[in-house]
Amino acid sequence: AQTVTQSQPEMSVQEAETVTLSCTYDTSESNYYLFWYKQPPSRQMILVIRQEAYKQQNATENRFSVNFQKAAKSFSLKISDSQLGDTAMYFCAFMKRHSSGTYKYIFGTGTRLKVLA
Amino acid sequence: NAGVMQNPRHLVRRRGQEARLRCSPMKGHSHVYWYRQLPEEGLKFMVYLQKENIIDESGMPKERFSAEFPKEGPSILRIQQVVRGDSAAYFCASSPQANQPQHFGDGTRLSIL
Numbered sequence: 001a002q003t004v005t006q007s008q009p010e011m012s013v014q015e016a017e018t019v020t021l022s023c024t025y026d027t028s029e030s031n032y033y034l035f036w037y038k039q040p041p042s043r044q045m046i047l048v049i050r051q052e053a054y055k056q057q058n059a060t061e062n063r064f065s066v067n068f069q070k071a072a073k074s075f076s077l078k079i080s081d082s083q084l085g086d087t088a089m090y091f092c093a094f095m096k097r098h099s100s101g102t103y104k105y106i107f108g109t110g111t112r113l114k115v116l117a
Numbered sequence: 118n119a120g121v122m123q124n125p126r127h128l129v130r131r132r133g134q135e136a137r138l139r140c141s142p143m144k145g146h147s148h149v150y151w152y153r154q155l156p157e158e159g160l161k162f163m164v165y166l167q168k169e170n171i172i173d174e175s176g177m178p179k180e181r182f183s184a185e186f187p188k189e190g191p192s193i194l195r196i197q198q199v200v201r202g203d204s205a206a207y208f209c210a211s212s213p214q215a216n217q218p219q220h221f222g223d224g225t226r227l228s229i230l
Contacts (some may be wrong), residue, residue, distance in 0.1 A: 004159075035218060045160070045208060045221035091159055095216075102173040103215045104150065107159035 001080045003012070004028045004094050013082045014116050020067075021077045021111045023092030032096035034068070034075045037061035038087040048090070051075065089113075119144065122223035123209050130199050131230050138194040138225045142211030149192045150219055151184060154206040166192060196227075204229045
């Protein structure tokens with residue numbers, strides 16, 4: 001069974017600094033997708049970034065980038081120039097195609113990030 | 118283009134009552150997913166539906182829980198005879214294709230008295 005592990009329950013970072021959130025996963029599959037979602041205090045789930053496992057190039061979205069290490073099964077999120085609005089829970093998620101043809105997410109337990117003024 | 122709409126945002130029920138949670142997917146999305154989030158935990162998959170069909174309900178309890186996505190109207194997650202342990206945030210997500218990122222609604226917070 002696939003598992004997703006986020007080993008940092010809480011982190012903090014000074015405004016304008018850079019922070020990296022870690023995520024590891026366990027799978028025997030070669031084709032899958034990885035995502036980072038942000039859940040601010042308002043409790044919405046907001047897609048931050050996605051990565052297809054077959055792509056070697058790390059995904060980037062403005063201040064957010066990932067370090068995808070397929071062999072190590074690691075998918076960390078780097079937030080550059082942290083802003084107060086980045087304060088949120090961050091969830092790493094894994095998705096693959098099941099034999100039934102369905103896709104579904106498996107989420108990690110989350111990392112609570114606090115950006116300090 | 119409206120996002121995934123869930124209602125109500127908050128729902129309070131007494132033990133033994135029924136809870137109905139509604140979800141309207143984004144326009145053009147025919148794949149709907151329901152997740153449950155307990156306090157301080159990640160989201161756990163419950164059920165995946167396409168129009169009028171349940172595709173995967175492996176994460177949904179066999180008793181008291183049911184889901185539907187009719188041809189017309191929103192998807193409904195129904196919990197009968199609620200118990201305290203059903204208190205959680207229930208999120209609905211939708212996608213245009215099965216392997217595309219899922220877009221989430223704001224969730225329904227269910228509280229059981």
